[in-house]
Amino acid sequence: MQDKKETEKLRTPPSVALRVKQGPGQGRERMIHFADTFLIGRHEDNDLQIKEDCVSRNHLEIKFDGKSWWVRDLESTNGTYLDGVRIQNVLLPEKAELQLGKGGPVLFVEVEKSRDIEEVPVRKEGVPSETQIIRHYFSKSESPQIGEHTLMFRRAFSRVQKQQKKKYLVIVGLSLFLLVASGGVILYQKAKFLKLKGTAIDIFYSIKLLELQIAQLEDLVLAKGNKDQVRELLAKREHLKEMEKNYDHFIEELGLFKKMPEEERIILQMARLFGECEVNVPKDFLKEVRNYIKKWKKTNRLKEAIARAKMNNYTPTIIRALAANNIPPHFFY
Secondary structure, three states: OOOOOOEEEEOOOOOEEEEEEEOOOOOOEEEEOOOOEEEEEOOOOOOEEOOOOOOOOOOEEEEEOOOOEEEEEOOOOOOEEEOOEEEOEEEOOOEEEEEEOOOOOEEEEEEOOOOOOEEEEOOOOOOOOHHHHHHHHHOOOOOOOOOHHHHHHHHHHHHHHHHHHHHHHHHHHHHHHHHHHHHHHHHHHHHHHHHHHHHHHHHHHHHHHHHHHHHHHHHHHHHHOOHHHHHHHHHHHHHHHHHHHHHHHHHHHHOOOOOOOHHHHHHHHHHHHOOOOHHHOOOOHHHHHHHHHHHHHHOOHHHHHHHHHHHOOOHHHHHHHHHHOOOOHHHHO
């Protein structure tokens, strides 16, 4: 036989609104939610502290007995007055004024309208579950049985939600703006990098053009031996050295090869010596060069060719021929 869930009639204490109408902290408001006991007095341990000489340390208590709210004087020195009448322990009306001692601070008290008792499952502790509290105070239903203060609480919560939504919209908008701005910066940096890369390529091919002009001028000098042409040749050589130095500095500033593995940097340096701009090599250039290196390593052709050149004394002749034609000595290999 299955056990039945225990249920009982449960009433959630209606909210109580307190406002200091007269005295210290005038205009201050407090709401009593979910609690069934509320203390007012001069000492800081009270739920509402009122610092006034005529107010006792613990002056009065507002308490819910399961059905109604009561106000009880805690044997205060100057007494508690409800709507001008001194009381000891009386039922708290829906709207009333409490005075703490004759001529003392005045509190305006308003109790939420009573609601029908709701039959709901109750936890063993005898207190509402979180689900019940959420359903009661945060539901959007407008039942006529709902008290005024619950509606006020809901409106306040709704207003806070709207403020939070506005805040989130501002945060999201700002995030999107920063994202777009970051994207703009990235695009700008990319465009700048491409422009610098293009400049490097232009400088490289200007160097190669100058090398060609020097080679042509050397042919004329060798043929005629004109002193003016010799001076022009020397000047062009100096200009070429300066351009190469500037180009190296420019490449270093660009930082194109800082994170590149050493093997790849060496391949690109050799490509430059052989007339290929390292900034503008084809997409699969490095991959193809590595493939050829692997192929050369599998055979003894290079080793045998170098040994044959040494044995037949080809090396000096080849090096002189390369130098005479301004070809890098690396072409020997």
